[in-house]
Amino acid sequence: MDRMKSAAAAPSKARYHHGDLRNALVEAAVELVATRGPEAFSLREAARALGVSPAAAYRHFEDKRALLAAVALDGLARLAAWMEKGIGKVASPPGSAARAAAVFVAVGDAYVEFAVRHPAHFRVMFGSWCDHPEPGEAGELAHAAAFPGRDPFQILIDVLDDLVRAGAITTAARSGGEVVAWAAVHGLAGLAIEGVLRLGPSERRQATQHVSRSVLLGLGCSPAVIASALAPLKADPGDLVPKRKG
Amino acid sequence: MDRMKSAAAAPSKARYHHGDLRNALVEAAVELVATRGPEAFSLREAARALGVSPAAAYRHFEDKRALLAAVALDGLARLAAWMEKGIGKVASPPGSAARAAAVFVAVGDAYVEFAVRHPAHFRVMFGSWCDHPEPGEAGELAHAAAFPGRDPFQILIDVLDDLVRAGAITTAARSGGEVVAWAAVHGLAGLAIEGVLRLGPSERRQATQHVSRSVLLGLGCSPAVIASALAPLKADPGDLVPKRKG
């Protein structure tokens, strides 16, 4: 009975209308960006991969940049999910200062780890491969639609709020904490990704912990609480001597 | 007597041999990158600007990427000079903990300010537009040759060493400080540049100070010393609430 006009189901036979080309394009673009890198990504290749004419893409995206913007949004959603997953692994008792700090550490670790595992995607998200929507623009709709839960920035805000609520840091110290915390992990992620700081997996984890620890200290969190949050991976950061270049 | 065969002097008449095409190409590339951005930069346009055939560039650079690598090296040198200039402005008495901390702050500020004033150049330096030389490669020679003084990373190392020497931080706390400090300012620079964190000039200066303060705290520097280092621009960081996106 179903005459399989529902599209996306059977990409086998050459139907003139693809059915869900927009999403398929984003999907193909995500994969191509991951393999070729953002600089070598080509709209034509994405179309070719779908057996579709290059011009067809322009029915769904104004630009190559617009397609990459969709890729970036997709990445943001994946990052948010990845961060939530990291939070989910924290076992400390709810409401405690130790837990709030541990969640902070987990989120930072998730951020850096995501960047390292999906460097190309990450670069599309935070490089200037697409125009980031001005706040209050129409793009906000798509943004909101892309996130069933919280977006990454909202997660960061909530994590900081929880630090205050749990008494791990003071309200005064919290002010501006978003920028400091984000900058710290973002910078580490960037340096690791671009190959300017060559860190092996364990060195990287250690660097991330080191960065989180430093930020928490800067926020006025007590060393005891920090130590408890860093407990799962306590190791001497003594061998944190990076290779140069730059 | 001088028959002006010294090249670079008179680019007016159409000589078949340019004389110093390599440097001229880098120069043109630097300017083009600054105006068009790294993604829109084209080797052909650079050649065109010099009245030279595109293929000529391949006598001096293996690749478009190799040309951009030269641009990146040039940027690194400018960044180093800019940081030194920032250090030069610090007036505190030599050897004091206050001075060491002030120098640290000045260097961080110089880093972010350079990035914001030359975003395209900065992106070439730290994005993956060119291959960063493996440590111990032949490229190290060019690297060393490009820096009459210290390179940016060496400056950071020295600044941290001075913090220890001046008694502002302990040797133990210093370990891994390069990564933390670099990541913090680099992240702030990146977020500011890519337009994900929209900060006006004064907000940005404040954010930078906030980041430096946090890193110094994390390094175990005393609040009094930090306060003295931040004295020139003390202001309530209360309005540090960034616009979202991400």
Add this chain to the structure above:
DNA sequence: CCACTATGTGAACGGTGTGCACATTGCCAA
């Protein structure tokens, strides 16, 4: 059933990175 709109096609334009055979030139050896 018919028109309308959404979607996909094919060809074309100008631009790009890059290789190749060839032209021109500066310079060193005889």
Add this chain to the structure above:
DNA sequence: TTGGCAATGTGCACACCGTTCACATAGTGG
């Protein structure tokens, strides 16, 4: 001084790219 060689620059060609436009096709509501 001269002849030849290595360095440097040219012209052309190729494949690919982003983008546009007129046209083809197909699903959908009157």
